[in-house]
Amino acid sequence: MLYRIFGLCFAVLILGMAVPAFAAGDDVPAWLRQAASAATPVYDKKVPAVVLLDEQQVTVGDDGRVTTVTNYAVRILAREGREAAFAREVYNTDTGKVREMHAWLLRPSGEVKKYGKDEVMDMALAPDDVYNEARLKAIFAERDADAGVVFGYQVTSEDRSIFTQFEWNFQGRLPTLISRYQLTLPAGWRAQSVTFNHDKLEPTVNASTYSWELHDLPYIEEEPASPAVTNIAPRLAVSYFPPQNGPQTPGSPTFSNWTEVSRWLTNLSEPQSMLDDTLAGKVRELTANSKTELERIRAIGHFARNIHYISIQTGIGRGGGYRPHSATEVLAKSYGDCKDKANLMRTMLKAVKIPSYLVAIYSGDPTYVREEWASPQQFNHVIIAVKVSDDTQGPTIITHPTLGRLLIFDPTEENTPVGDLPDYEQNSFALIVAGESGTLVRMPTTPPEANRLERQADVVLTPEGSINASVQERSIGQSAVSERRAFRGSSRPDYMKLIERWITAGATGAKVSKVEPVDNTADASFALAVEFNDPAYAQLMQGRLLVFKPAIVSRRESLFLTEKSRTAPVVLESHAYTETVRVKLPAGFDVDELPDALKLDTPFGAYATTYAVKDDQLTFTRTLTLRATTIPANQYAAVRTFFERIRAAEQSPVVLAKK
Numbered sequence: 001m002l003y004r005i006f007g008l009c010f011a012v013l014i015l016g017m018a019v020p021a022f023a024a025g026d027d028v029p030a031w032l033r034q035a036a037s038a039a040t041p042v043y044d045k046k047v048p049a050v051v052l053l054d055e056q057q058v059t060v061g062d063d064g065r066v067t068t069v070t071n072y073a074v075r076i077l078a079r080e081g082r083e084a085a086f087a088r089e090v091y092n093t094d095t096g097k098v099r100e101m102h103a104w105l106l107r108p109s110g111e112v113k114k115y116g117k118d119e120v121m122d123m124a125l126a127p128d129d130v131y132n133e134a135r136l137k138a139i140f141a142e143r144d145a146d147a148g149v150v151f152g153y154q155v156t157s158e159d160r161s162i163f164t165q166f167e168w169n170f171q172g173r174l175p176t177l178i179s180r181y182q183l184t185l186p187a188g189w190r191a192q193s194v195t196f197n198h199d200k201l202e203p204t205v206n207a208s209t210y211s212w213e214l215h216d217l218p219y220i221e222e223e224p225a226s227p228a229v230t231n232i233a234p235r236l237a238v239s240y241f242p243p244q245n246g247p248q249t250p251g252s253p254t255f256s257n258w259t260e261v262s263r264w265l266t267n268l269s270e271p272q273s274m275l276d277d278t279l280a281g282k283v284r285e286l287t288a289n290s291k292t293e294l295e296r297i298r299a300i301g302h303f304a305r306n307i308h309y310i311s312i313q314t315g316i317g318r319g320g321g322y323r324p325h326s327a328t329e330v331l332a333k334s335y336g337d338c339k340d341k342a343n344l345m346r347t348m349l350k351a352v353k354i355p356s357y358l359v360a361i362y363s364g365d366p367t368y369v370r371e372e373w374a375s376p377q378q379f380n381h382v383i384i385a386v387k388v389s390d391d392t393q394g395p396t397i398i399t400h401p402t403l404g405r406l407l408i409f410d411p412t413e414e415n416t417p418v419g420d421l422p423d424y425e426q427n428s429f430a431l432i433v434a435g436e437s438g439t440l441v442r443m444p445t446t447p448p449e450a451n452r453l454e455r456q457a458d459v460v461l462t463p464e465g466s467i468n469a470s471v472q473e474r475s476i477g478q479s480a481v482s483e484r485r486a487f488r489g490s491s492r493p494d495y496m497k498l499i500e501r502w503i504t505a506g507a508t509g510a511k512v513s514k515v516e517p518v519d520n521t522a523d524a525s526f527a528l529a530v531e532f533n534d535p536a537y538a539q540l541m542q543g544r545l546l547v548f549k550p551a552i553v554s555r556r557e558s559l560f561l562t563e564k565s566r567t568a569p570v571v572l573e574s575h576a577y578t579e580t581v582r583v584k585l586p587a588g589f590d591v592d593e594l595p596d597a598l599k600l601d602t603p604f605g606a607y608a609t610t611y612a613v614k615d616d617q618l619t620f621t622r623t624l625t626l627r628a629t630t631i632p633a634n635q636y637a638a639v640r641t642f643f644e645r646i647r648a649a650e651q652s653p654v655v656l657a658k659k
Helices: 030-037 079-084 258-272 276-286 294-307 327-331 338-350 477-488 494-504 631-652
Strands: 049-060 066-076 086-092 095-104 114-115 121-124 134-140 149-158 165-169 176-184 190-196 204-206 208-218 235-241 355-360 381-387 397-400 404-409 431-433 441-443 452-461 466-477 509-522 525-534 540-543 546-550 571-573 575-584 589-593 600-601 605-614 617-626 629-631 654-658
Touching: 030 049, 030 095, 030 149, 049 134, 049 149, 086 095, 086 149, 095 134, 134 276, 149 571, 165 176, 176 235, 258 338, 258 355, 258 431, 276 294, 276 327, 276 338, 294 338, 294 404, 327 338, 327 452, 338 355, 338 381, 338 605, 338 631, 397 441, 397 617, 452 477, 466 477, 477 494, 477 509, 477 525, 477 575, 494 509, 600 631, 605 631
Parallel strands: 049 176, 452 575
Antiparallel strands: 049 066, 066 149, 086 134, 095 114, 095 149, 121 134, 165 235, 176 208, 190 235, 204 208, 355 381, 355 431, 381 404, 397 404, 431 441, 452 466, 466 525, 509 525, 540 546, 546 654, 571 629, 575 617, 589 654, 600 605, 605 617
16 A cells, blocks of 8 residues: 555665564464564664565455455664554545454564554544545554564455555565565456566466565665655556456446546546536636636636635545536635646636646656556546647647647646646646546656746955845746745745845855845746845955855755765756856956866756956856756766766855955
8 A cells, every 4th residue: 555654764784683582372463473583684774674574465355345454564673763663554434444453562572562442543544634534543653662673563454445456565665575465356357467666576376366475675765866765666556357248346447448547537527517607707707808818728727726725535435536526516615626626627618618628647756657557546636638729839738649739737736827837747647537538648848948047146245255245036937836835835034034044055144134035927937136245255365365156145956966876766857047146356356266167068957157257347157957857877977977066166266366
């Protein structure tokens, strides 16, 4: 399941480790006793825990009811790993239940602590939802755990899912000794699987029981700019099917291709997009001053985006998690979740004769959805695709083979306007929900120039080394989204502190006197004006030399990738940056030394600096362009060298000498 532990990082050295013995009659089940007695490697000290066994046994009944038994055991290696002593099981209140849940804590001394129903907590799975039938039962044993203990739990649950598909994550980040998924089907049924992030894994089949198993999975270290763990750790996707001529499970669709998924989602959503007079009247009001197709789309998109995000999830086990509320209901109540907002926008566009389609997507990891497995369970979010004419242009328009030109927009992401798309959704696979015409397509990737930050800085340098500086910035695209999110998500005092920290990262003694942010809704740009002074920015040496760095303020993003080696690919996002710094030189000083200009050009990015002196003014420029790409780990040296040379260039000083 997707609810395993993902947030820990570690490295590993293979040696040996002693295991404890446990007394007979201590009520420890045989599977846990066996897991706890297994010899484990000796790991690097930063490894907090190791999973000894992660096993799920799933049995599907003739009536579609699914019974699942989960066995899980983990050895805590360091105090930092105590949070791994945590049992969890997700269930849907409308179709399922947790029948039994038990856990055990096995100390090195042989002492056993058992956890039963009195220690089980029942809580909301999604705390931000007003109501959600998906819930979580959990046992927390962190306070009792310490280095050396083994924590294990067993859960038995039942559900009547509408889906005939399952997913299994063989590991999170923790090293895992044994990970096993077992599926037992009714006689005559068959299963087929797809393996992600690993060579194709064939099941062991015994009658109608299928079993997939992996051993000795290594650690997955958390590294900067790396793919999500779900794009690194082995995963399994399983679909099962009844006999061709046999009885079908009531209400349980099977999917063999993406058209079937599109048809199913269309049947759920289409009745919810009926246009009435109230909706049509609201659209006339919103678009009264709109002169172009794009202006009408923007007016409706802005309205849908401003609908309050409130999630109420009911009927999840019967497909309710995929069915939007009716557009008329969402308008009347002025709230809804992602699918409600997208469906409202789609319905309102009908009033101005603009076709559109819901788009099922995974938000947060552009690499999560895979073509090989046709399943609605790969998605966690809904956005919209709007059919546009050739007159409408923009970087988030794709061409669908049968539906034509489609503008992609996320009505839920409040900081990204029509014409742009959040970077965490770009380049991902998403399903256009359009009945028989629905297909899985690649989302657009905006070019670097569409995500640009431009900066102008005017600086006056005094003979004593103090500076007075004025900085003007303008950003567009996802660069503007980052600035807008920081501005809107902070109080005025907190935003001021954020800007001060940014300025003082380069000019350590700076005192900020002015901060003026401007969120331009007309062109979706974000502007920022900052003024500051630093009484000792330049270093006065021997009374005759002034030394200072012309790269006075840093870019917003840090220059990461400093480790000498890595195991994961490097993920870069599309971004462009330009800066011009004009420094008024102090009277009585000439330029004695200038850094060499630098020009770097690689397949993944480019960087350049220039220096010029004219009329007692030094002009310094720097430009950076990063292209959205994923670079294999075996090419990491080239990426690291690129950023190292940038770091060196931006630390290079200018030297002035007294005349």
